[in-house]
Amino acid sequence: MIKKNLGNTDRILRLLVTGIILYQFNKGGMNDIQSYFFGLIALVFFITAFIGFCPLYLPFKMNTNENEKK
Secondary structure (H helix, E strand, O other), X not given: OOOOOOOXXXXXXXXXXXXXXXXXXXXXXXXXXXXXXXXXXXXXXXXXXXXXXXXXXXXXXXOOOHHHHO
16 A cells, blocks of 8 residues: 655645646647646646655655654
């Protein structure tokens, strides 16, 4: 089982960034290359916010989840 390392604030910020990217995508404010790039970032942010785990935090020993710090 994966230990959650994202706190609520971190998860909310990731979901907000995902929403902003999707809004810009639907509004037509991106060209093809930008939409693929930012779409991938939005997908990664959404998945990590949903599961509460970010693998990039591991090498830096970061943990924003208050419940797991105790």
